Amino acid sequence: MNRSITRRHFHCLGLAAAAPAWLPRAAQAQGGPVEGKHFVRLSQPVAPAAAGKVEVVEFFWYGCPHCFSLEPFVEQWLAKLPADVAFRRVPAAFTPQYEFHQKVFYAFEALGLLGSLHRKFFNAIHVDRKRLVTEADVAAFVSANGADGAKVADAMKSFSVIGKARQAKQLSDAYGVDSVPMLGVQGRFRTSAAMAGGVDKAFLVVDHLVELARKG
Template sequence: MIILSKSKRTLLSAAILGLAFSFSGLATAQSPKIEEGFDYRILPTPQPVEAKGKVEVIEFFWYGCPHCYDFEPELNAWLKRQAKDVTFRKVPVAFRDDFMPHSQLFYALESMGKGDAMNDKVMYAMHKENKRLMTENEIADWVASQGIDRNTFLATYRSFAVISKARAARQMADAYRIDGVPTIVMQGRYVTSPSIAGTKAKAIAVMDHLEQKIRRDKYK
């Protein structure tokens, strides 16, 4: 057994305490600093949220966007660890008229109850199998290859409801001032993305920060 003198015990305690402070400072330094204007921005005109008492998260995306495809694993992992007060929805963005078929594809699959099962497959087909899916026939042929009835899909794809939702999504993107994808908007006012935050990991950290802020602010 080693017995330390009182003075040595005092010095040892001070050293341990100093080391603890050093590790604490290191942990603080490693935590990413999140700042408005750098890591996220606030919409000048807040948009209405669909549900009160919830943290609303919207991903504006485009099937053909490689950055959206690249961000999906991190976003899906983030969603899996969220509490029940977090709501999430995707909104397709058509920056050009020739992208509108992708928005119609999204809402047609959603209307058929196949959105959750098919969205990742659409993106995989486009980014890994080089499927362009830019025309109605290309889209219908591919959907049929996935075991979905072609005629049923086309009837849904061409329906007034689906076309209206695709047009409304474009208007919504304008109202939210979306100028690139993927973009995350939380509570109708806080905007971030991997490009705004700098990296995918930082964007996820910003989303965690904003989620906590929204709860502290009583879902405002």
């Protein structure tokens, strides 16, 4: 997989285009992340799916190197997830290749394979440099990792997966997602690694937005 920011990958936001790095010490002096710089408030709120909790949504693409770089920080953050916060991943769909990987994600989810295959699929693309761009590629990958590749290929064409993909597109549009990785909070805010100043700072901004959402 070519990792350069090409026409094919323009929706995968490069950190070279990031805003100036936000550092905790500077943020303390400013009173925290700054609206309009480190995060955006949605003009039209989106109804969160997690009732009674603050919802955090990660918009991503398996082929995006910056999403791959963010993944360890997602896992670190999830390890300390507060009881009143719900998290979900939503694959973006800007191009046919994004849409294909979107169906892979929801097929994994439908078959209970996300826990075992989500990170491995990322690694196969960005570490092993495999081109997982056809159903045959995906089926072979799944089979090599101890699951039923044919079932995953079938699930990718199922009514439920197509429906989930359609809902994901609607949510991405509602949040105004135009690049990945991007993070939405409680249907009211969005931020990104670029806005935060790096993948290592993205969840510092998310934590701030979670606090804002708690305060209503």
